Amino acid sequence: MNFESPQNTRRLDGLENLFNVTLNYRRDADIVLREQIMLKTEDTKDKIFPQVLDEKDKLVCWIVSNWNENHERVKYYNELKKHIDIHAVGRHFGKELNNAQYNEILTRCKFYLSFENTDRHYDYMTEKLFNPLTLGSVPVALGAPRYIYERFVPRDAFIHVKDFSSPQKLAEHLLSLDKNVEEYKKYFQWRKHFEVKLVNYPQEHACHACHYIRTKKNYQFFRNLNKWYWSPINDGT
The missing domain is CATH 3.40.50.11660 (Glycosyl transferase family 10, C-terminal domain)
Structure with missing residues (x-):
């Protein structure tokens, strides 16, 4: 589990073939947990943001x-x-x-x-x-x-x-x-249709990880975690 950017994360030797699951803000992680914009629910859709x-x-x-x-x-x-x-x-x-x-x-x-x-x-x-x-x-x-x-x-x-x-x-x-x-x-x-969903650190991470481990049945591992996390971003869309 890591939520710092690659630029602020020190590379460590020995990460290859070590981890089975990633928990991260990136959309291609196994468990994605991050603040996000979501459609309003029935309980909140009629609430208007008080723009004072x-x-x-x-x-x-x-x-x-x-x-x-x-x-x-x-x-x-x-x-x-x-x-x-x-x-x-x-x-x-x-x-x-x-x-x-x-x-x-x-x-x-x-x-x-x-x-x-x-x-x-x-x-x-x-x-x-x-x-x-x-x-x-x-x-x-x-x-x-x-x-x-x-x-x-x-x-x-x-x-x-x-x-x-x-x-x-x-x-x-x-x-x-x-x-x-x-x-x-x-x-x-x-704000008429969406609201912000914040993350409860770190309890929510533990709950998501436990649920994932309990329900996932197949086996996997990462051959090169460094290559995945520190790969450069593309300029294009």
């Missing part, structure tokens, strides 16, 4: 602790902040948050920088994307290519940095949406 714009007193927010000047997300942030005001908090900025404060910020921000600390890996996206979707902030995604995000999230539910030729152009777009309420609201249309 009056409570949104911040335009762009970012919460970050793991800071590395070589990360693409740090380089992009340093350019973006030249063109738009960003409310940045987290351990790196000397403003650690508890869960209540974290939720409050995501609720009060129009846009949240869902910047992953890694990119170009199959199906990799984390709570950095799904928490703002849950709490009512529009994610601005940096990580895998847009087409991979669209496998899991409606294309009109988020903004991708690669939709713009530069951080300045992205900033101009966000500022335009800030002034156009009707255009901003379009990023919440998906």
Whole structure:
């Protein structure tokens, strides 16, 4: 079981012919467990998301602790902040948050920088994307290519940095949406039919693994786990 990206996972010798089952965020794992967008159930389909714009007193927010000047997300942030005001908090900025404060910020921000600390890996996206979707902030995604995000999230539910030729152009777009309420609201249309399904770490993983082992009857093993997990992503669709 591993939920870190290949970029942040140390390769280990001796993994060949060792494991029988994979539990991962990737769609081609044996047990796939990840945050996802699902059709609303009978109990929730009539519930309308309370889009209270009056409570949104911040335009762009970012919460970050793991800071590395070589990360693409740090380089992009340093350019973006030249063109738009960003409310940045987290351990790196000397403003650690508890869960209540974290939720409050995501609720009060129009846009949240869902910047992953890694990119170009199959199906990799984390709570950095799904928490703002849950709490009512529009994610601005940096990580895998847009087409991979669209496998899991409606294309009109988020903004991708690669939709713009530069951080300045992205900033101009966000500022335009800030002034156009009707255009901003379009990023919440998906909520009429869908909702976010979060994962209960780690209990849910254990339950899925136990169920899989109890019900699966055939035998398998992985000859080269390293090749599977660290294989490069394709640029095409």
